[in-house]
Amino acid sequence: MKKITLFVVSFILAYSNIFGQFKYLNNVSKVADHPRILLxxxxxxxxxxxxxxxxxxxxxxxxxxxxxxxxxxxxxxxxxxxxxxxxxxxxxxxxxxxxxxxxxxxxxxxxxxxxxxxxxxxxxxxxxxxxxxxxxxxxxxxxxxxxxxxxxxxxxxxxxxxxxxxxxxxxxxxxxxxxxxxxxxxxxxxxxxxxxxxxxxxxxxxxxxxxxxxxxxxxxxxxxxxxxxxxxxxxxxxxxxxxxxxxxxxxxxxxxxxxxxxxxxxxxxxxxxxxxxxxxxxxxxxxxxxxxxxxxxxxxxxxxxxxxxxxxxxxxxxxxxxxxxxxxxxxxxxxxxxxxxxxxxxxxxxxxxxIVEPKQLIWVGQGKNPVALIRTSWSKADAIYVGLKGGSPSVNHGHMDIGSFVMDANGERWSMDLGMQEYESLESKGVKLWGMTQDSERWQIYRYNNLAHSTLAFDNEFQKVEGYAPISSFTENSNFLSATSDITAVYKDKVASANRGVAIIDQKYVVIRDEIKTVEKETTVRWAMMTAADVKIFENGVAELHQNGKKLQLKVSEPNNIALKTWSTQPTHDYDAPNTGTTLVGFEVKIPANTSTSLNVLLIPEGANVNNKQKILPLKDWKK
CATH class of the missing domain: 1.50.10.100 (Chondroitin AC/alginate lyase)
Incomplete structure (x- = not known):
């Protein structure tokens, strides 16, 4: 094997030397003596x-x-x-x-x-x-x-x-x-x-x-x-x-x-x-x-x-x-x-x-996995931070996490992502981890599909691997920092359109707005947020989250009279990692065929004064 490898290398070098193969290093004649790497x-x-x-x-x-x-x-x-x-x-x-x-x-x-x-x-x-x-x-x-x-x-x-x-x-x-x-x-x-x-x-x-x-x-x-x-x-x-x-x-x-x-x-x-x-x-x-x-x-x-x-x-x-x-x-x-x-x-x-503090409060990057990253301050203890992800599950190391978001306030993470599971823990049990087609075993891993992320699911189905969501727009007004993403493609055949927006209003609280239009068939949408906080459910679409002595209110302002619920995050497969200390909180809504629906969820940190009469604008107006 070694002789064959040496022969191949020698042949490549001999052949390329004849034709002057070097595209970049032809004019290099001498390099520094040791040490020459980095220092x-x-x-x-x-x-x-x-x-x-x-x-x-x-x-x-x-x-x-x-x-x-x-x-x-x-x-x-x-x-x-x-x-x-x-x-x-x-x-x-x-x-x-x-x-x-x-x-x-x-x-x-x-x-x-x-x-x-x-x-x-x-x-x-x-x-x-x-x-x-x-x-x-x-x-x-x-x-x-x-x-x-x-x-x-x-x-x-x-x-x-x-x-x-x-x-x-x-x-x-x-x-x-x-x-x-x-x-x-x-x-x-x-x-x-x-x-x-x-x-x-x-x-x-x-x-x-x-x-x-x-x-x-x-x-x-x-x-x-x-x-x-x-x-x-x-x-x-x-x-x-x-x-x-x-x-x-x-x-x-x-x-x-x-x-x-x-x-x-x-x-x-x-x-x-x-x-x-x-x-x-x-x-x-x-x-x-x-x-x-x-x-x-x-x-x-x-x-x-x-x-x-x-x-x-x-x-x-x-x-x-x-x-x-x-x-x-x-x-x-x-x-x-x-x-x-x-x-x-x-x-x-x-x-x-x-070294000085950055001035930019929102960072947006497109590409294979677009993100919008928003904050009210780099240094204040009560600052709010929101990250929104677009992209595609098909990207290397990707999850079905399109439309997912994380949210920080008062030094705590309220909406979270479970992240990866150690590869060897799956590979050692025979899980085919690296398949990236729609029917791959990868998506059966609990942490990898959209049912375990802070995003939407329609009829409890998985997102489409080939789908892609860009960051559609964003605003830099310090009193209305926002970003939107057209996530329609990852829900192909379930909806005619689905758009998600996240915004920090008046530097006080966060709005997650979803605008959905159905196809010629009714569907049930599940809105969910992954959290490590303790969750207490109240009536009329209100929940209170407690974590490390701090509180955050989750409030559904649209549709009205929503019944919030929680889902266990403990998976059923023996190869899945436990997700101890986490909860999914959210709600389900049945949407008739050929119907347009909006979902508005407010995440209100402890101590924030919110104008309950303030209207949440349609996403098309967030560009202004």
Whole structure:
């Protein structure tokens, strides 16, 4: 197998050399000596200078050093797969090697070098890096390559030989095997992660086989354009907050590395929407401190190193308003981020004292999974936040969550999303998780269909996978911040039209308005909101939600005399995750054939004074 792979690589290189195959690197003749990836020799001084003058940077540096000290006594990694993945070992390799290599370069203490060398040699001697799940290979290659490059002058010759051979044979060569490299044509996070990881390998061993290295990097520059196109037009990332932290971070690792080596990123960062995507990530976090975790996303936020690259690249320090708050908290959980040392590199020229609060209160992005993200303030404790999602269930990692919304008020999340279920918990039970057709088993998973989201269902049926909902309009008036979405396509054959709008009125309360027109058949619409609050139902369409000593009123103003109810969120399949502490609250309405109906629901935070006589305008008038 190895001989065949080597033959294929040699043939590709020989053939392409004859015809001058390099689209981007033909004029590259020499690269810098080691270290050449991300941080050149001598650039440590800029980091040290930043540490000396700013307590935030000093504290983050100390956090990395302290964690490096904790890594030293740990046993080296073993090649133990979990299901079909070796990914947790690959990620831990990056974390350990990146932290230890940073610690050595900044402090020059050999204990960090020696421990990193042990890890590098051990993983390099694994039988393989699991190419059947190529993310595992990509991340392992990146981790090993950072260590090889950053520690090159101080590693023993014997270790360098073992590590170099592993990068080439276990990292780069499998990337040319068509059984493993389908990611080259993908437009999602696999493309970004795999191209970044294998390119790091090529940069690390560049002088050993310049043609091979150029082939890898040239291929990556062209291939990575595919997922970067998905940031158009405003930067909304189709796979959501958590996968932004994965795909975009590795995309930035790639851009930063090639910019450092070749003094250009070959125009990639100028791709429409890409430099705007930091605004997406920043606005995806509500005033409760929780992210809008739609699709296969987890609840959880924290410092994101890539945001410092974007802030530096765009010269927009307001992008770091939330990141500075994370730095101030100095939570120990930050050391779980395997890319954390990159923050010290991308932030070395940033003065954190000059970071200002963002002015924008609404952020709207179209694309494959459009979102509207609205808030009344970035800093007030009683601020309101609403996120509305359009898009399609067919997007990579998608759920049937079109029209779903989250809502924060008084520091609490009232309307929520359950988010993802761990993949291995489903795959290990034989669930065919990755089918994306209408009849796929994926949609039987409780958390994945629209019956478990804060959106609509007609006759308790699933949304249509092929449907797509744009953000139709939005308003920026501070007393009427709103967005609407035409969600008709995901309810094809059930309704003639369905449009949803969310608005924050007078910075006091939220309105969710749905306008529905039926086809020549009656239907029952279910309006539901997922919540972690305790729910108390009253008459006349009123419910009171209680959470952490705070209250919110849910009030149905149209239709009149609605009977609210709750539904259990405990699924019936043995493979489903429990949803302890959550409830669905809402109502059902039967709508006759060929009828137009409006549903108005008010979410009123505790302490808000609402004018009950205020008329809720039709959605067509929300554009004004």
């Amino acid at each position: 050149l020799k001598g650039e440590e001084q800029a980091i040290l200078k930043n540490i000396a003058k700013d307590a935030h940077w000093k504290n983050l540096h100390r956090l990395i050093i302290d964690e490096s000290n904790k890594i030293i006594p740990l046993p080296t990694l073993e090649r133990i797969q979990i299901g079909r993945r070796l990914l947790d070992k690959s990620r831990e390799c990056i974390r350990r090697v990146f932290f230890l290599s940073y610690a050595f370069r900044i402090t020059k203490e050999r204990k960090y070098l020696e421990r990193a060398e042990q890890e590098l040699v051990k993983v390099s001697q694994f039988k393989d890096w699991n190419p059947s799940h190529f993310l595992d290979v990509a991340e392992m290659t990146m981790g090993v390559s950072i260590g090889y490059d950053w520690l090159f002058d101080d590693l023993s010759d014997a270790s360098k030989k073992i590590i170099k051979e592993a990068i080439i044979t276990k990292g780069i060569e499998p990337s040319f095997d068509e059984k493993f490299n389908g990611w080259l044509k993908a437009s999602h996070n696999w493309n970004q992660v795999c191209n970044a990881g294998i390119s790091y390998g090529a940069l690390a061993v560049y002088e050993n086989d310049e043609n091979l290295a150029k082939k890898v990097i040239d291929r990556a520059i062209e291939s990575i354009k595919l997922p970067m196109e998905d940031y158009k037009p405003e930067g909304a990332y189709p796979e959501g907050y958590s996968y932004w932290g994965y795909g975009t971070s590795f995309n930035v690792m790639f851009l930063s590395a090639i910019q450092q080596v070749f003094s250009t990123d070959f125009g990639l960062s100028e791709t429409a929407g890409f430099l705007k995507t930091a605004g997406y990530l920043q606005n995806m976090v509500g005033n409760s401190g929780k992210n809008f975790n739609y699709s296969d996303d987890r609840i959880g936020t924290g410092l994101n190193p890539a945001m410092f690259w974007f802030a530096n690249r765009t010269r927009n320090n307001s992008l770091l308003f939330t990141e500075k708050q994370y730095l101030q908290k100095q939570e120990n959980s930050m050391v779980k981020d395997r890319l954390l040392p990159a923050t010290m590199i991308w932030g070395k020229d940033i003065n954190l004292e000059k």
